[in-house]
Amino acid sequence: MTLNRVLRPNLSRATRLTRYGRTLSTFTDGERYWKDTPWKDVPTEEFNSYRWQLRHTVVGKEKLQRFLGEALPDTVGASKDPLLQGILRREDFIDDAVAAFKLAPMAIRLTPHILSRVDWRNPLDDPIRKQFIPLASAIIPDNENATLDSLHEEADSPVPGLVHRYPGRALFLATSICPVYCRFCTRSYAVGEKTETVDKRPQKPSRKRWEVVFQYIESHPELQDIVVSGGDAYYLQPEDLREIGERLLGMDNIQRIRFASKGLAVAPGRIQKGDPWTETLIHLSKQGRDQGKQVCLHTHINHTREITWVTKNAANYLFKHGVIVRNQSVLLKGVNNSYKELSNLIKTLSAINIQPYYVYQCDMVQGVEDLRTPMKEIIELDKHIRGTLSGFMMPSFVVDLPGGGGKRLVSTYEPDSTDLEAGVYRYRAPGLDGEKGEMLYTYFDPKPVKEAELSMLRQQKAEALRSGQTLEQIQATFFNPSHRNSATEVPLEAISQDAGLMQNTHAAESAQESGRKHVDSHTSIGARFSNEWLNDDEVNHNQLAASH
Ligand code: SF4
Structure with a gap:
């Protein structure tokens, strides 16, 4: 099947419109979309209150484990992914997730709103689950060029927490905390609590640090445009939001301020009349307009299912009060990398007055190779979405260049130095000053999965975790050339053709069909992962017990 047909099924215009209409109809006002979660009896007003969302946010792996125990049914829907087909029961899922938490670069923090958007009967292939809850069986080796700071933000920071890469604009990292932590965070080196494999280098919200940032911005008159991010501006106290906004608006050189927040996607009930954070944002937007400056909100929604009637009301409240909202999505495998889903997302965002601004190629960060897509897909x-929408609704499809070259349109690669066959794309960024403007920047596609490498990766990670290594050290060991030579290349598709696995997969499928009683889950690739990590878990439990 050609890529074209995979991405854009041959839908007639009428069919496409009907499907679009169906997507929008999920906005039914008042629908209790949390009715299939442990919070099913919580009244609407309470569920939508930000205070309630904060109080019930699931933080840390133990709490998520408890939540999963309550939310998952006895048996879970089958996955189309060969690596996940050994996960059949609630216990399999939880064991696999617990094993993955040990390796994940990002900590766990999830709001009830986002957890309620997962279809818990079919969590394996669920586009929301994939973004936030890792599964060990899905982990594949990282590209050897993947790092925790793939955009080299720290190297481009003249003062702590300020990335100054482009001549006229800069990124101010005001905090390192977010209402949720995304698995694929581009700032995995700094955002969230430290994990078992990653020690973070956080940018804590501190007036002293902010003052150094303000002074740098003031002393660089070429800076006109500031993105206030982190972390997430939702996690700034309203008085801090106001202080940052007014301080920046007070600088003669600053013309535009963008507050970056995933709040609309993960706790939209906060955006309403009377909420201090919301009213502060509206105040800053109005103050900016009075001064002839722009203050807007940039949000991050990746799938239509993240949008509910509460999101619609929140977005419309901001629209009514003149706040410009733009969206930046990340293209993720199994989440939104199809014509149908991405098209739906863009249209749905436009329908609630959020401007679809960017679709990003997923950064080459560690630990999320299962979510990256080849460049040719984006x-x-x-190509296929352009022309189906009004020009102002059409987002820019960009890659943020590894090494700090900034954003480039995905199709502007250098044809002479790009190897399409090998999936190695090279770009230039001539708008950047000095050496950076002359460099070639390289993006590597995810490689086909190699079965022998998967097995080696499992062994090395288990071993490394026991000895307390970091993710970077594990990565360095894994990509030692002497190890790579011994690996046999097996494309992912071929793994499911493996006779033994097929047999096991069929056994699992027929067991599922016959009421999913008991299946020896140690017989598939997925379950072999879980089993190994489980043994590792026991070791760590024992170590913990011994140390107390
Ligand atoms: S909300 Fe943004 S900064 Fe926070 S974890 Fe997700 S991608 Fe990273």
Whole structure:
């Protein structure tokens, strides 16, 4: 099947419109979309209150484990992913997730709103689950060029927490905390609590640090545009939001301020009349307009299912009060990398007055190789979606260049130095000053999965975790050339053709069909992962017990 057909099924215009209409109809006002979660009896007003969302946010792996125990049914829907087909029961899922938490670069923090958007009967292939809850069986080796700071933000920071890469604009990292932690965070080196494999280098919200940042911005008259991010501006206290906004608006050189927050996607009930954070944002937007400056909100929604009637009301409240809201999505495998889903997302965002601004190629960060897509997919999606929408609704499809070259349109790669066959794309960023403007920047596609490497990766990670190594050290060991030579290349598709696995997969499928009683889950690739990590878990429990 050609890429074209995979990305854009041959839908007639009428069918596409009907499907679009169906997507929008999920906005039914008042629908209790949390009715299939442990919070099913919580009244609407309470569920939507930000205070309630904060109080019930699931923080840390133990709490998530408890939540999963309550939310998952006895048996879970089958996955189309060969690596996940050994996960059949609630216990399999929880064991696999617990094993993955040990390796994940990002900590766990999830709001009830986002957890309620997962279809817990079919969590394996669920686009929301994939973004936030890792599964060990899905982990595949990182590209050897993946790092925790793939955009080299720290190298481009003249003072702590300020990335100054472009001549006229800069990124102010005001905090390192977010209402949820995304698995694929581009700032995995700094955001969230430290994990078992990653020691973070956080940018804590501190007036002393902010003052150094303000002074740098003031002393660089070429800076006109500031993104206030982190972390997430939702986690700034309203008085801090106001202080940052007014301080920046007070600088003659600053013309535009963008507050970056995933709040609309993960706790939209906060955006309403009377909420201090919301009213502060509206106040800053109005103050900016009075001064002839722009203050807007940039949000991050990746899938239509993240949008509910509460999101619609929140977005419309901001629209009514003149706040410009733009969205930046990340293209993720199994989440939104199809014509149908991405098109729906863009149209749905436009329908609630959020401007679809960017679709990003997923950064080359560690630990999320299962979510990355080849560059040709995003280029094809750009080609096929363009022309189906009004120009102002059409987002820019961009890659943020590894090494700090900034954002480039995905289709503007250098043809002479790009190897399409090998999936190695090279770009230039001539708008950047000095050496950076002359460099070539390289993006590597995810490679086909190699079965022998998967097995080696499992062994090395288990071993490394026991000895307390970091993710970077594990990565360095894994990509030692002497190890790579011994690996046999097996494309992912071929793994499911493996006779033994097929047999086991069929056994699992027929067991599922016959009421899913008991299946020896140690017989599939997925379950072999879980089993190994489980043994590792026991070791750590024992170590913990011994140390107390
Ligand atoms: S909300 Fe943004 S900064 Fe926070 S974890 Fe997700 S991607 Fe990273």
